[in-house]
Amino acid sequence: MPDLRPAPLGAVLTGTGVSPGTGVGPVVHLAGAVPEPPPARHGGTPEDARAERAAATAALEAVAAELSERGAQAAAAGNAEARDVLEALAMMARDVELAEAIAGRIDAGLAAPRAVFEAFAGYRRMLAGAGEYLAARVADLDDVRDRALARLLGLPMPGVPRRSEPFVLVARDLAPADTVALDPERVVAFVTEEGGPTSHTAILARALGVPAVVACPGCTELAEGAVVLVDGSTGTVRIDPPATGVRAARRRRRPPAASPGPGATKDGHPVPLLANIGGPQDVRAALEAGAEGIGLYRTEFLFLDRADPPSQAEQQAAYRAVLEAFPQGRVVVRTLDAGADKPLGFLPPPGDEPNPALGERGLRMLRRHPQVLEAQLGALARAAAGLSARLEVMAPMVTDAEEARAFAAACTAAGIEHAGVMVEVPAAALRAGDLAAEVEFLSIGTNDLAQYTCAADRQLGALAHLQDPWQPAVLDLVALTAAAAADAGRGCGVCGEAAADPLLACVLVGLGVTSLSMSASALPAVRAALARHTLAECRSAAAAARAARSAGRARAAARAHLPAPVEPGA
């Protein structure tokens, strides 16, 4: 429970501002964690045991009923995802094995609260020890346990409080389960004692456009109901602010949705926003635009205009400079993409190719010169050694699963953990499931995919209307690829120009694409467009675009299905 000592008038708490803007209102605390019940025992008679079992069962059933009821409300409001989350929590509260574990402990003499706590702890250990998905269920399990314990112990129910007036929500930290029931119209700011710029609180706040300050020591000791002025830009929380400050904050509109930080839809579905770069010189612009990493590092610049391949040391330095810039992020490097259309002095094309776009380029060229690929992969592996950035390496111009497997094997041999392939060839998109089985991720190159799908040379201006990523056939192939990747549990990014179009970016997310990479300058507009739309809206726009019969109609249909403006400056 929060300490209710009054803080001195006009005092200021300081934390880290993670979502800009100001909000003013009375403090409402998220009910504190339910304390661990002591290992108390009941009276020991069969009647005592029966009464304790009944109390435990009643508490769990009440929790399940409340969660189901909230699930039904969410479903009625059209939020099927929240309904599923809440219904799953209700099922945990009604779990037959959990009930047996509790009854067994009560029969062994434990009082109901301790028996509940220990039975949950057994499942908690099991889930926490399993995979990543299950680790996330631990928070759900804790939520159900705390609700049951709060009922048994007569404590305030955990979860987001409901108020009819706007308020500032203060908590130690916010978990996803806390925020399912959040009413963004009532919460004018978040303040948490823990968390960082990438915490759930920060992502949610930015997605909702609510100012937030995290890592703010002392905030949980604020008096309930005290009026505070929260500035999510400077990271300050002013207690009992002067009236002028309050009026100014109330007058100010919500912050623009074009806030920096991780990409996400309006409802908090994360979509990592990455930058396309050609070398270390582009890193600064990527960081300034808030890129979460690099989604396409074109390595050709190192190799162009020279008679000999760059040395291992030179390559390693160029890769390391980029990896060091994103200690928390990922850097996706594309191996050398050369061919008759992008000739290199030391890698002459095997012969005169009348149609270079369909010739020995990309991975096809590298398989003819395995020593060049080996040298590049070796330099990449050494560049990443000892760094925290996640290095992912992908091959261009991959056509089938056999090529994907050979590339993955070359990466493994070089000591690179995360290998992927680009999907630019329609054959690769149509059989994306086969490719996804061989590598860790797919990345769609929309420019080449459009060129090959519509058989329209990128170099020919007269065919520009056929090189349009809005061509429904191209959208179909993107959807097919994303679905196959998802089925295999793989990520599927887009790193072509299509990702830089805010409207198309929303559609790509709706088609199932999991990350977007673009030139740094396009990032703010795309981030803003995503933040204004829910995943469901993106999906509906994607479905509408695919139902259209031309590129122009697909674009118009998508725009008609996205309620908020998507163009820059809108």
Next chain:
Amino acid sequence: MTQRQVRIRSRVGLHARPAALFVQTAAKAPMEVTVAKVGGRPVNAKSILAVLGLDARCGEEIVITAEGESAERLLDELEAAVNAEADGA
């Protein structure tokens, strides 16, 4: 005793909505129902926590076991629940 080996095709594996559907279906049956990974220890198919704890993922195979007259029909329903999402339900 009736057994069936089922390959999980739902991309989330036997988690989230498929797991909920699976457990809800099993819970309606009067008889005991267990589920295991191939070669693994069977767990109570009527317990969401036990089923989640299997951590059965997309592409893996599970063995569902039930007894009694209507076991075949129940196994049909359970198999459908496992892959309802993959089959577009």
